Amino acid sequence: MSLLSTHGMMRRFLLFCVVVLATAVACAEPPATEPIPRGRQLFGQLGCSNCHTIDGQGGHVGPDLTHIGTTAATRRAGMSAEDYIRQSILDPGAYVVPGYNDVMPRGFGQRLSPSDLDALVTFLLSHQ
Numbered sequence: 171m172s173l174l175s176t177h178g179m180m181r182r183f184l185l186f187c188v189v190v191l192a193t194a195v196a197c198a199e200p201p202a203t204e205p206i207p208r209g210r211q212l213f214g215q216l217g218c219s220n221c222h223t224i225d226g227q228g229g230h231v232g233p234d235l236t237h238i239g240t241t242a243a244t245r246r247a248g249m250s251a252e253d254y255i256r257q258s259i260l261d262p263g264a265y266v267v268p269g270y271n272d273v274m275p276r277g278f279g280q281r282l283s284p285s286d287l288d289a290l291v292t293f294l295l296s297h298q
Contacts, residue, residue, distance in 0.1 A: 209293020212286055221274070224297060232274060233267045239295040255294050259287065 202208040213219065219228035222235045242251035242258075246265055249257070257264050259282075262274035282290065 205289040205292040206296050208289035212290045233270055236297060239298040252291060255291050
């Protein structure tokens with residue numbers, strides 16, 4: 171293969187990569203502005219559904235979160251549902267639901283802005 175044909179193939183490949191990248195960026199969903207839709211986006215973007223089920227969709231490594239808005243208030247005596255969910259995101263090992271292992275990723279406190287954390291908590295609280 172000649173240098174010219176290799177160069178041409180490389181240019182076409184790079185152009186293809188630029189088009190794919192531009193399409194991916196253009197198709198990315200803009201951040202929602204309301205808390206529940208934003209929390210839903212974050213739940214998906216952070217990969218929460220890889221381990222947690224909501225309404226029959228998702229993984230089974232972690233607890234089912236379909237009714238977490240109600241269940242959370244019963245997990246730890248004296249702790250509100252909101253506080254329990256927030257703590258579970260920021261410090262997942264503080265309380266591990268019986269029957270599950272302490273495998274939830276750490277570091278969400280550094281990865282999420284305060285408003286995104288609030289949105290995620292609000293989204294989860296909405297699941298009664």
